[in-house]
Amino acid sequence: MAKPRAAVFSMTSCEGCSLAILECENELLDVLEHVEFVEWREAMSEKTTEPIDIVFVDGSVSTHHDIKYIKRIRERARMLVPIGACAVNGSVNALKNRYGMNEAKEIVYGEAGAQFDTIPVRPIRAVVPVEFEIPGCPMNSEEFLRIVRDLLLGKKPRLPNYPVCVECKRKENVCVFEKGMFCMGPVARAGCGADCPSYGGWCEACRGFVDNPNEQAHWEVLQERGLTPEEVMQRFDIFCAWEIEDRRARAQQEKKE
């Protein structure tokens, strides 16, 4: 039986999530026994115009070119799987959406910005349907391997739907709030093993929000701990600016209906 054909593509991103697949060093040969990669810029020079069974894409939709590009990929892909925060929820790229596009271009490029094609950032699922999404900045290689295995077996993969704090407590970390730091762990989706608090940092919610996060309660906690409303907004915005706007837009729509 022919192996499923796979490909990796990138849009507006650092391509770190494409690289994260290459980092599955010990498992990659096993993966290649079950899957044939037919296009993957960071790993091979071959290209294809044929249909593809499973396509992984990192990066946000951030230009008119990206819209055409992802629609063409969708037409050829049996399964489309966005990988990484840029592709799954817009990530830090969506901070641009807090400005007018002309203003954003001018801030970054000055007068030269006028020549660039830029539109408000969206994750891939806001433009075309997707089969599954793998969050994180970068995505977690072990989680990628588990999800690919499930997809190839025809099983529906699952992501943890509880906050990073749960994993952090399991590791018996001292909460960074006790060290005078601020953390997004109570509203962020687990699955990374609470990496950042485990190594002395704070969670920035790179995996996006857990389903139905209690944003208001966490907002109040951060303010009680001394952040101004503007600083709280900046913490929420780092990785979740698009998610926040999307949630608000949907809530307004539901009110109207």
Ligand code: SF4
């Ligand atoms: S999610 Fe992070 S690592 Fe992945 S492509 Fe985007 S910026 Fe790079």
Ligand code: SF4
């Ligand atoms: S450090 Fe962050 S993730 Fe860990 S328990 Fe405290 S708030 Fe939660």
Ligand code: SF4
């Ligand atoms: S702790 Fe938070 S910021 Fe760090 S990897 Fe996990 S979800 Fe991302």
